[in-house]
Amino acid sequence: MPRLLVTGAPGFLGRAVVAAGPAAGWEMVGTALTHPDWVALDVRDAAAVVGVVDAVAPDAIIHTAYRQHGEEAMAVNAAGAGHIAAAARTAGARLVHVSSDAIFAGDGDRALREGDIVRPVTAYGATKAAAEVAVEAANPAALMVRTSLLIGGPGHAPSPHEALALAAARGEEQVTFFTDEIRSAIQVDDLAAALLELAAQDGGGPLHVGGADGLSRLELAQLVVGAAGLDVGMLRGAAAPADRPRHCPLDSGLAQTRLRTRLRGAREIYAG
Ligand SMILES: NC(=O)c1ccc[n+]([C@@H]2O[C@H](COP(=O)([O-])OP(=O)(O)OC[C@H]3O[C@@H](n4cnc5c(N)ncnc54)[C@H](OP(=O)(O)O)[C@@H]3O)[C@@H](O)[C@H]2O)c1
Incomplete structure (x- = not known):
């Protein structure tokens, strides 16, 4: 059975990948920064990354680990991804790096394609753009999967985005x-299934893997709250400030031609 190493195994996406791996034919090994149930790994430590990759000897790696905020975000996201990419290349392991739509400025008027210009406008986006540069430099064969807001949907543990919408509807958060x-x-299980499929394929460079619907943050929150039977009237909407990326729907047409997994839109997910 081929072996797959997942970084960020206790994370929202990492958990879904670890759970789906065995049925997709993979022996799974997960790493974590702080959770004792997993192989301990700080991706900022290049020697530790080499040590874990050597010890596990994976056929493929799915790199989900990251930090969204804080001073360490650049080191974790960019340097860490570079360390993983270099170690994967040396070990001859396929790398699927998880990237983000946050690398784009969002100032266009159509869905974003793989060849579109990378120009982040947030600090977080800058770390994920730098991660892509580091991955490509260290391992040109790596696949860089740019994805979007992660959701669980009805019957699934809520993602932080869904939890925030539910808290707002209950009046617990402004x-x-x-x-x-x-x-x-x-939907996180759709993304996990797609990543597992892509880990078994060849082909590198960027690939857009988002849900089928482009939705505003308010529309998404309304779907979450409506599906939970709460009052959508509690949700407050307004235009984004000037320093936010605005129009960042992903055109996932290329990915869909390579995948059996259907990348469902949020409307279908919350329709149940
Ligand atoms: N969440 C979204 O809506 C979204 C949108 C677009 C793209 N993405 C991308 O999807 C990926 C996964 O996101 P997620 O929301 O599932 O993440 P998450 O739930 O926040 O989990 C992140 C994981 O990274 C690990 N980690 C943090 N710092 C680390 C370090 N220095 N060394 C090793 N591991 C470290 C954490 O380990 P511990 O648990 O042990 O602390 C945690 O398990 C990320 O690459 C992100 O950029 C996410």
Whole structure:
């Protein structure tokens, strides 16, 4: 059975990949920064990355580990991804690196394609763009999967985005959901299945893997809250500030031609 190493195994996406791996024919090994149930690994430590990759000897690696905020985000996201990419190349392991729609400025008017210009406008986006540069430099054969807001949907543990919408609807949080920030939210098990398929294929470079619907943050929150039977009238919407990426739906047409997994849109997910 081929062996697959997943970084960030306790994370929202990492958990879904680890859970789906065996049925997809993989022996799974997961790493974590702080959770004792997994192989301990800080991806900022290049020697530790080499040590874990050597010890596990994976056929493929899915790199999900990251930090969204904080001073360490650049080191974790960019340097860490570079360390994983270099170790994968040396070990002859296929690498699927998880990237983000946050690398784009979002100032266009159509869905984003793989060849579109990378120009992040947020600090987080800058770390994920730098990660792509580091991965490509260290391992040109790596696949870089750009994805979007992760959702669980009905019957699944809520993602942080869904939890925030539910908290706002219950009056526990004061949140403004942007009416003009358009993203291709994707169900986390769909993304995990797609990543596992792609780990078994050849082909590198960027690939867009988002859900089929482009939705504003407010529309997404309304779907989440409506599906939970809560009052969508509690949700407050407004235009995004000037420093946010606005129009970032992903054109996942190329990915869909390579995948058996259907990349469902959020409307279908919340329709149940
Ligand atoms: N969430 C979204 O909506 C979204 C949207 C677009 C793209 N993405 C991408 O999807 C990927 C997964 O996101 P997620 O929301 O599933 O992440 P998550 O739930 O926040 O989990 C992140 C994981 O990274 C691990 N980690 C953090 N710092 C580390 C370090 N220095 N060394 C090793 N591991 C470290 C954490 O380990 P511990 O648990 O042990 O602390 C955690 O398991 C990321 O690459 C992200 O950029 C996410």
